[in-house]
Amino acid sequence: MLSDPPILSLDRLTKTFTLRPIFGRATQVEALRAVSLDLLPGRALALVGESGSGKSTVGRMIVGHHAPTSGRILFEGRDIAELTRRGDQMRYRQAVQMVFQDPFSALNPAHTIRHHLQRALSLHQPEADPETALREILDDVDLDPVSTPSKFPHELSGGQRQRVNFARALAVRARLIVADEPTSMLDVSIRKSILALMQRLKTEHGLSILYITHDIATAEYLAEDTAVMFRGQVVEKGPTAQVVGAPQHGYTRLLRAAVPDPSIRLTGSDAGFAQDARQVRAASAAAVRGMTEVSTGHFIADHAAGDHATAETERADA
Template sequence: MTLEVTDVTKKFKIRKGLKSSDLVAVNNASFSIEPGQTVALVGESGSGKSTIAKMILRLERPTSGSITLDGVRSTARGEEAKKYRNLVQMVFQDPFASLNPYHTIAHHLERPLLIHHKTRGREETRAKVEELLARVNLSPDMADRRPHELSGGQRQRVAIARALAPGARYLIADEPVSMLDVSIRLSVLNLLARLQREENLGVLYITHDLATARHFSDEIMVMLKGNIVERGPSDEVILNPQHDYTRTLLDAAPDPSHHGRMKRQVHDEYLATTGS
């Protein structure tokens, strides 16, 4: 059951006054993710990472190319679309916006179970909710709380549990910890890594952070202005980058022991020379 992205391009129409032009957000991207594999997608803001995530999640339609999972196209309708949606779930960036303040945690987890007919009857549903909470290291009494009673990290765990509820085989995590306190980021990433191992999930981990990309991913893809310019095993990409831009990213990565600001400048200059 491979997730296959083939020759995918996404153009947005941009209007400036009376003129309209095409912005190529993603240019002819091809890659695949196997079950049990974590692939990181790194690159600066605006390089097209979220647009790739949205196309995989059916939130945007590719201008051309195809995305398939287990032979089902992302653009399918009806029963096929349902199957695709259940298998590919997202973890939101903002744990404060992704849960409804008026509903309990149990309600958030019951909904996908009921919609996808994963359980029958109240007791079975409740048991399944508690099992989902346990899978993300939350205690069963969280079920009756509301989002405002939870920390950002706990909310993100609920969001992950909700993604698992319909039986996801792939998680698309678009900067899943960038809005969390630095102190709890690793625990959420470790949770994702454990679930990924235990349940053999495929994960697309979108991030700015090369250090966690290397630590948590089997492979790293580097995106520059809509193009995937490099893909390889994480250590190789970090230790022996093939593309100039990857080297620039590595040099610009925050390093408290060095002159971070100067490196940042070098990075901005690189983008300037390439007309960004």
């Protein structure tokens, strides 16, 4: 598996947004700072981080909503900025599909599910019998192929709508799905079933998935590889078993420790956590000078000014 070339590579991707308020000076926000990642075919890469860490910006740049300030996005080895022929661009946009966080606004309320899926099917699978293809695709995402097509989005639950969004990606024969928090607006009791659906699309259809989430527990469930982002930089990446199971970077450890664990009672006297959190955040925000490989394929960031190391020592003492 590891010898396969990546389906998608981000090469020192940087994005700077310029905010121009009505009054006052324009300010620059560095949303991404030199992000490099590889996504291997048929696997899921989880991109984990807090809100504002830049993880959604990565997703939006891959599907072309934003252009990079610098750096490259390589799809099967080709820089997508160099896809100048219309045919190539179309093929890329077909191969890479996005599933959004909000399943309620991603579908057109005035059209049936049949309309949503058949448009995609007729454009991308014109040779197939439309009704059979529709049924197959609904079957693939565990929706009832008989009753679902004639329904409108408001007649479906959030989880079912999210399944329609995945069906739409299947209808255009996507090879890479960028799923931006696909479960965070769903009820807890159906989150796992959507994760299971993604798992199955990956193993049965060989889809690659970039799974953007703030929930490290779901990353462990779905993704073979995990990258952790903080303030626009990747601070740790590698196989999920290592990154989530035995995190090495201070920020990943903090994130890991903060995941609610019903077997641990919190008390008010634990002031150490907040103090740690402040130190780790300050240290992790410093520019990344390079990545150190701590075990095979498992990298952690070296931060400038060396304050990361100090924070780690203090943490150990605490």
